[in-house]
Amino acid sequence: MAPMSHEKSETRWFLSKIQDEFRGGKINVEKTHKLLEKLNIQCNYFHVKHIFKDNDRQKQGKITIEEFRAIYRIIVHREEIVEIFNAYSENRRILFESNLIEFLTQEQYAVEKAKSIASEIIQKYEPIDEVRKAHQMSLEGFTRYIYSSECLLFKEECAKVYQDMTYPLSDYFISSSHNTYLVSDQLVGPSDLWGYVSALVKGCRCLEIDCWDGSQDEPVVYHGYTLTSKLLFKTVIQAINKYAFMTSEYPVVLSLENHCSPSQQEVMADILQTTFGDSLLSDILNDFPDSLPSPEALKFKILVKNKKIGTLKETRERIGSDKRGKVGMWEEEEVEAEEEEEELKSLEDDGFGSKDNQGKEIETKKSLGVILFPKKKKIRKLKIALALSDLVIYTKAEKFRSFQYSRQYQQFNENNSIGETRARKLSKLRVHEFIFHTRKFITRIYPKAIRADSSNFNPQEFWNMGCQMVALNFQTPGLPMDLQNGKFLDNGGSGYILKPHFLRDIKSKFNPNISANDNDPIAITIRLISGIQLPLSSSSSNKLDTLVIIEVFGVPNDHMKRQTRVIKKNAFSPRWNETFTFIVQVPELALLRFVVENSGLIAGNEFLGQYTLPVLCMSKGYRRVPLFSRAGESLEPASLFLYVWYVK
Structure with a gap:
């Protein structure tokens, strides 16, 4: 197709799509926005509003068809994309199929395919009939391709379950939440079913349920000794059943913090069995009598994590002789008291118990609920209903004593649960023992009790140790949850990620705290080209002073942070064209986080959006980085445009 005929066909196509909207004359900003969406162009309304205002020559709040075309070109025909298009177009008008193949090979690293x-890309994205039928691509089609999901930074291969799911459960990182029923703080906030629903929708596979005796023989779920509201255990289980898979x-593992009497534990057991039915794992699998099964073998199964009386063999014998319903005895202190004692002990170790810190100690204990919401400090032996105990198969909660004890007994x-303070000390002082432990046993790390505001720790330090269940407060946005969401994008968002070989291999000497590991480092080069319609609110101008921070999280030596210069008064299409290089020693554990900010002078920078993903889930070439709000909501079409290259 000759250049002139192409230009005519483009004009003809464009007018055919929009002229009906102008039969009544000019159009306002709302119709302009809707017309852009009709043309399959995603637009932020507030950006459209600012551009509309700049192109409304008569300043009457309405524009002509010519003014609309000018707005369309500003939004769609971005300079950086036009430059790439022109570099591969022989006439700066169209790409022949051979030109597109060259672009895909040279720039997108799609050498083999x-x-x-x-041809598929042309058929899918080229909107102009004559051009598409000639097996060519216009700037319109090329732009739509670049904006598509096929050009996102996140690899399409990582968006589906691609890892081997037949290893034991202990070989996987498992998406885990803490105090899942809370949607606010730990002391007076509401308990809500939405906590469970939203966690499951995000792919969470380990949910925490704090169970207490309720009235009329109905167990309830809430944060004990606090003013948080209560949920019926029954309704929690019903919600989980609906959204689990x-x-x-x-x-899905239900981690029970069980404070109920034996009679209400029997009610819990009955609710679990009647609600989940065959989905509830209530007996060992024939193929796994003395080893942990795999995620594959446990598809669509619910596992109960709780204290248990006796061994699996004894459970099977008891079930066979129909002796359920009797009461056994926990030989250890109540779980919640156990956690609190551990946290208070660690505080004393850190100097909180000294005379010089008595005031600080009182304030800390107040935040724990020790003074505001008194707990019985004495260790008590608690009874457990065998009906509930017998539902605990591969996830028996066992108090962590020491690595030496675990190796022997x-x-x-x-499974063990360890508070973050103790786990952090162990990760520094007992690295090899810690990793040896997590190779064999599922280990859950939970936030320290003084996090009354539901804040989170950085989960990366415990993933580096091979800890399977690093439990976070999903309701609290910020860096830790960004890392959590980014990590578990991998493997199809299934909530299970196979740990790197060096965290599974018994012969491995891996130590995340040193640089001399036997790993294959990679060099990553990122050319941050531009921003696309960066987030705006109704009150903000599009004249923001924008910058981008790129940060690597992984083993301590891999932690790096780079920042662009500030582009003044441009949130619509800031151009940075800055190149950054990162040498990542342990890419298998590394995450890359992009943060976009509005540069502030007095109050500090304003967060605009972020995106986090595993380093090994990055595609090469020209890629778009979608942005998400602090709460994890999509801010499309806001994104970053960059070029990525790395060698492994």
């Missing part, structure tokens, strides 16, 4: 997908088909189906 460039020829097979070029909506996002992922792999097993811990059974394959016993």
Whole structure:
């Protein structure tokens, strides 16, 4: 197709799409926005509003068809994309299929499949009939391709379950939440079913349920000894049953913080069995009598994590002889008291118990609820109903004593929960023992009790140790949850990610705290080209002073942070064209986080959006980085445009 005929066909196509909207004359900003969306162009309304105002020559709040075309070109025909298009177009008007194949090979690293997908891309994204039928691509089509999901930074291969799911459960990182029922703080905030629903929708596979005796023999869920509101255990289980496998088909672990009397534990057991039915794992799998099964073997199964009386063999014998319903005894202190004692002990170790820190100690204990909401400090032996105990199969909650004790006595189906303070000390002082432990046993790390505001720790330090269940307060946005959401984008968002070989191999000497590991580092080069319609609110101008921070999280030596210069008064299309290089020693554990900010002078920078993903889930070439709000909501079409290259 000759250049002139192409230009005419483009004009003809454009007018055919929009002229009906102008039959009544000019259009306002709302109709302008709707017309852009009709043309399959995603637009932020507030950006459109600012551009509309700049192009409304008569300043009457309405524009002509010519003014609309000018607005369209400003939004769609971005300079940086036009430059790429022109570099591969022989006439700066169209791409022949051979030109597109060259672009896909040279820039997008689709070497093996460039020829097979070029024709598909043209058919899918080229909007002009004559151009598409000639197996060519216009700037319109090329732009739509660049804006598509096919050019996102996150690899399409990582968006589906691609890892081997037949290893034991202990070989996986498992998406885990803490105090899942809370949607606010730990002391007076509301308990809400939405906590469970939203966590499951995000792919969370380990939910925490604090269970207490309720009235009329109905167990309740809430944060004990506090003023948080209460939920019926029954309604929590019903909500979990409805949403458990909506996002992922792999097993869900219910981590019970059980404070109920034996009679109400029997009610809990009955609710679990009647609600989940065959989905509830209530017996060992024939293929796994003395080892942990795999996520694959436990598809669509619910596992109960709780204290347990006796061994799995004894449970099977008891079930066979129908002796359920009797009461056994926990030989250890109540779980919640156990956690609190551990946290208070660690505070004393850190100097809180000294005379010089008595005031600080009182304030700390107040935040724990020790003074405001008194707890019985004495260790008590508690009774457990065998009906509930017998539902605990591969996830028996066992108090962590020491690594040496675990090596000698811990059974394959016993899991530990360790508070962040103790876990942090162990990760510094007992690195090899810690990793040896997590190779064999599922280990859950939970936030320290003084986090009354539901704040979170950085989960990366415990993933580096191979800890499977690093439990966070999902309701609290910020860096820790950005890392959590970014990490579990991998493997199809299934909530299970196979740990790197060096955290599974018994012969590995891996130590995340040193640089001399036997790993294959990668060099990542990122050319941050531009921003696309960066987030605006109704009150903000599009004249923001924008900058981008790129940060690597992983083992301590891989932690790096780079920042662009500030582009003044431009949130619509800031151009940075800055190149950054990162040498990542342990890419298997590394995450890359992009943060966009509005530069502030007095109050500090304003957060605009972020995106986090695993380093090894990055595609090469020209890529778009979608942005998400602090709460994790999509801010499309706001994104960053960059070029990525790395060698492994």
